[in-house]
Amino acid sequence: MASMLRRVPLLAVLALALTAMAAVAAVGGERGSGGAWDPPQTEETPTPRPEPACPDRHPDWRAAQTVMGVEVQADPQCQPDNPELVASFVKGTNNVNQTTLDDLALHEEAVEKCCDRDGDGDPDVINITIEALEINGFHLESDDLASPYHIAPGIHPTFWTFAPKSTIDHAGEAFRDIARQPSPPMRVEVGDEVHLTLENTHYFPHTVHLHGVDHAFQDEDGEGNDGVPDVSEAPIRPGEERTYEFTPRQAGTMFYHCHVQPDVHVAMGLTGILRVEEERDNNTVQTFNPGAGLVRHPAEGVSEDHDRQYDYHYQNVDKQLHEIPQQRNDPRELAREMHRTYDSTERDADYFLLNGRSFPYTARESNIVIDEGESALVHMVSGGEDTHSIHTHGHKPTIVAKDGVPLEEPVQRDVFTMTAAQRLDIVINATNNGLDSYGPGTWFMHDHREEATTTDGINPGGDISMVVYEDRMNETTAMPEHAGSWDLLFTDEYYEGEIPVFADLGMPWIHGDVANASDEDEDRSTLPVATGPVVGLSLLAAGLAHTRTRGGERS
Numbered sequence: 224m225a226s227m228l229r230r231v232p233l234l235a236v237l238a239l240a241l242t243a244m245a246a247v248a249a250v251g252g253e254r255g256s257g258g259a260w261d262p263p264q265t266e267e268t269p270t271p272r273p274e275p276a277c278p279d280r281h282p283d284w285r286a287a288q289t290v291m292g293v294e295v296q297a298d299p300q301c302q303p304d305n306p307e308l309v310a311s312f313v314k315g316t317n318n319v320n321q322t323t324l325d326d327l328a329l330h331e332e333a334v335e336k337c338c339d340r341d342g343d344g345d346p347d348v349i350n351i352t353i354e355a356l357e358i359n360g361f362h363l364e365s366d367d368l369a370s371p372y373h374i375a376p377g378i379h380p381t382f383w384t385f386a387p388k389s390t391i392d393h394a395g396e397a398f399r400d401i402a403r404q405p406s407p408p409m410r411v412e413v414g415d416e417v418h419l420t421l422e423n424t425h426y427f428p429h430t431v432h433l434h435g436v437d438h439a440f441q442d443e444d445g446e447g448n449d450g451v452p453d454v455s456e457a458p459i460r461p462g463e464e465r466t467y468e469f470t471p472r473q474a475g476t477m478f479y480h481c482h483v484q485p486d487v488h489v490a491m492g493l494t495g496i497l498r499v500e501e502e503r504d505n506n507t508v509q510t511f512n513p514g515a516g517l518v519r520h521p522a523e524g525v526s527e528d529h530d531r532q533y534d535y536h537y538q539n540v541d542k543q544l545h546e547i548p549q550q551r552n553d554p555r556e557l558a559r560e561m562h563r564t565y566d567s568t569e570r571d572a573d574y575f576l577l578n579g580r581s582f583p584y585t586a587r588e589s590n591i592v593i594d595e596g597e598s599a600l601v602h603m604v605s606g607g608e609d610t611h612s613i614h615t616h617g618h619k620p621t622i623v624a625k626d627g628v629p630l631e632e633p634v635q636r637d638v639f640t641m642t643a644a645q646r647l648d649i650v651i652n653a654t655n656n657g658l659d660s661y662g663p664g665t666w667f668m669h670d671h672r673e674e675a676t677t678t679d680g681i682n683p684g685g686d687i688s689m690v691v692y693e694d695r696m697n698e699t700t701a702m703p704e705h706a707g708s709w710d711l712l713f714t715d716e717y718y719e720g721e722i723p724v725f726a727d728l729g730m731p732w733i734h735g736d737v738a739n740a741s742d743e744d745e746d747r748s749t750l751p752v753a754t755g756p757v758v759g760l761s762l763l764a765a766g767l768a769h770t771r772t773r774g775g776e777r778s
Contacts (some may be wrong), residue, residue, distance in 0.1 A: 265732035268723060271714040274376065277301035277587060277701050285701065289318065296519045296531070299693065301587040301701040304514040305400055312387075312511040313520050314765040315346065325390075328401065333387040334510045341414070344505035349411055350418045351510065352388040354400045355425035355481075355493070357381065361552040372403060374574060375581040375678050377715030380545030382492035385431075385479075387511055388422065400513060404579030405536040405606055406479075406495035408512040410522065413474050413502040420466040421459055426554040427483070428458030429493065431467055434478035434644060435627050436497055438469035450482045458483045474501040474524070475627025476602040476646040485566040490544060494606040496534050496646070499627070500524055515578040516589050529650070530597040535589070536579075537641070537670070537686055539572035539607040542679070572609065575675040575685035582678070582687035583712045590703060591651060593694045595663055599651045611675070611686075614638045615651070617666035617692060619658055624648035638671060649688060663692035665703045678718050 266400050280302070287297035290310035298304070308327055311319045315336030324331060336346035358372045359381045385406035385655045391398045411417050421431050432450035440455060442448045447456025448467055459465045481493035500508050501524035509520040512534050518525075521532040544567075547560050574581055578589045593599050601620075605611055614637060621635045626646050635658075641647055652659035668688040669676050677696075678684025691703045711717050711727050723735035 226566045228734055233495045246579050263737045266736040266738040268726050268731040268735060269716060269721060271711070271716040271722065273710040273713040275707060276583070276713055279701065281305070282701070283679055284651050291323075293520060294464070296517070298517050298519060298523070299592060299696045299698075299701060300517075300590060302514070303517070303588070304512075304519060306519070308400060308513055309509060309519045312513075313509050313526070314508055315510075316387075328389050330388040330390050333389070336507070336510075343502075345412070345507045347412075347414065348416045348418075349421070349510065351409065352420045352422060353385045353431075353640065354422050356386050356389055357548065358384055358402055358404070358426065358492075360548050361550070372579075373584070374404070374540075374576060374579065375684060375716055376713055378574065378581070378678065378718060380540055380542055381548040382545065383425065383481075383488065385421070385481075385495060387513075391627070403513070403515075404492050404576065405515055405538060406493060408496035408498060408515055408518075408534040408536070408602075409479070410498045410508040410510055410518075411471065412500050412506055412508055413471055413520075414635055416468075416470050417486070420464055422464045423459045423461055426461055427488075427558070428452075428460050428485050429481045429488065430456065430458055430465075431468060432480055432482040432693055433467060433497065434480060435475070435646070436469055436477040436479070436499065437471045437473055438467070442466075442468045466771040471499045473627065474499050475624060475629075476604070476648055477627050478606075478644055478646060480606075480644075487544065487561050487565070490541065490567070490570070490607065492538070494536075494604075496536060496537075496602060496604050498534070498602055499629050503527075507627050514588055525600055529600040531591075531593065531599040533591055533599060534742060535577065535601055535603045535688075536606050537604065537609075537611050538576040538579075538611045539675075540574035540576060541570045542573040559703070571607070572607075572674075573679050575609075575670065575677070577686035577688055580583060581684050582676075583683075583709055585686070585688050586702060586709075590689045590691045591668070592650065592691050592693060593653045594695060595653050595655060595660075597653045599653075601649050601651060603641060603647045603649065605643055605645055608643045609672070609675075610640055610642040610669040612638055612640050614671045615666065615668050615690060617661045617664055618651055618653075620649040620651045620692065622647055622649050652690070663694060665692075665705055666690040681718055681720060682724070683712065684718065746777055 257461040284303045284306055285297060285299055288295050290306045291314055293310040293313045295306040295309050307323060311327060311329060312334055316324060316331050316333045332352045335350035338346060338348040340347040359379045371379050382404050384402055384404060386402040389401050423429050430450040430452060439448055449455035452458045460667055477499060479495050479497045479498040481488040500522035503523035506523040508522050509518055512518055515536050518532040525532045544565055548557060551557050555599055577585050580589060593598055619635050619637045621633045622639055623633045624630060639647060654660055655662045666689060668690055672685050676682055676685045689703050695704045697704050708727050711722055716722050723731045725733045746776050
């Protein structure tokens with residue numbers, strides 16, 4: 224272009240520029256009024272009715288309280304765990320009265336605790352019984368789900384989960400409190416004699432593999448104890464049960480999961496954190512953490528150094544796989560579709576979950592709430608196949624352990640990675656010193672793989688969370704204080720792609736749908752209008768630059 228301009232007089236360049244812009248005006252004159260181009264109108268945006276940001280089921284659950292003699296920490300978030308459920312998992316369901324068990328729909332065998340063998344004030348024999356359940360599965364009598372578990376507005380894929388043994392009929396509020404995603408974190412203490420029984424109440428075979436947990440290959444009776452089909456044992460068939468035994472000698476954040484057809488069963492949700500706490504006196508730990516967020520009765524060893532303890536479980540979901548059980552009810556057809564027809568090597572994640580939810584639902588229960596000067600210990604696991612790049616705004620946490628092994632030299636950073644099945648223990652220090660913390664606020668926390676902040680390709684969604692200082696928790700709404708409105712995010716229509724992403728800013732025409740526009744209109748509205756002025760102005764600028772250059776040469 225420059226070499227051409229050196230040979231073309233300035234007046235010719237200006238003529239070219241004016242000609243290009245005149246061509247645009249001519250096109251506009253053909254189609255618009257008064258010689259101006261009239262772009263197609265924006266289609267009218269529907270006005271959906273958002274669900275409440277916080278359903279506010281049980282506001283009385285949020286306060287710190289003593290239940291059945293158990294201290295339960297405060298949780299100011301919208302959907303905290305039921306304090307009675309927490310207390311029952313601390314005491315042991317065999318030490319709770321029948322009326323409470325009936326109210327919670329817990330079976331007495333869910334968590335049995337006894338026998339202070341070493342005289343340190345806490346039980347040392349722990350019997351845990353779990354079931355394998357289906358969430359959002361096929362309904363025999365209607366097109367609706369019996370007890371829908373939504374990961375985001377209008378989105379309810381099927382999951383399989385390990386859950387504490389219950390007396391529920393798999394419907395209603397009690398079922399939602401006990402059977403959810405991910406499979407619940409379990410806690411024991413170093414030195415505990417643990418018997419973990421899986422009652423397979425599902426239609427497929429399953430096992431439990433104690434990933435990273437100190438356990439023998441076989442139990443005392445010579446039965447398999449590692450949970451790997453055809454290597455250590457046979458799978459547990461529907462209606463059968465098996466007990467796994469272990470007495471852990473090392474503390475740390477471990478993992479448990481099904482090892483039958485793991486390319487499908489792990490992806491379907493049969494995974495959970497298994498935390499082994501350090502041995503302390505009077506250390507009666509919270510055996511199950513039903514919400515997989517704040518541990519409302521933290522272990523003694525944690526309370527010595529930290530103010531709060533959290534579990535963070537990341538998952539990814541391929542909706543093609545998770546919709547199969549909603550379409551069929553015959554186990555033979557399900558086995559064919561899920562284990563033969565479905566190709567796990569072509570899996571493509573559509574949903575990204577933190578503690579079983581996607582944003583904005585994560586904002587109800589999966590924030591790290593902290594106060595200035597406090598410290599929070601967070602146990603993280605990548606429960607799917609993805610590698611995560613977790614970024615905390617406003618803070619540089621310290622990684623103190625990986626895969627249950629303490630680091631001799633802890634690492635401080637604001638982006639840290641976890642690959643499949645890897646666990647990290649991180650410490651968030653709220654000391655405002657410009658390194659550990661930048662000060663109070665509602666600080667974004669997310670996976671920096673940008674797709675993980677979407678739900679079915681729509682942002683914001685996915686595994687977004689926040690580090691929220693207590694004075695930023697709204698006492699009225701029990702939600703984090705934030706800029707702008709989240710109303711549209713709490714609608715089915717937004718995640719169905721029916722709402723322009725900037726509609727809440729009064730700009731629905733941006734990324735909205737074009738009304739009554741033919742393909743020819745859309746082509747002409749983008750090409751001449753955008754390209755003509757650019758070409759014309761570019762030629763004009765080039766001509767002026769040419770003039771300055773020639774002028775410099777003359778001087």
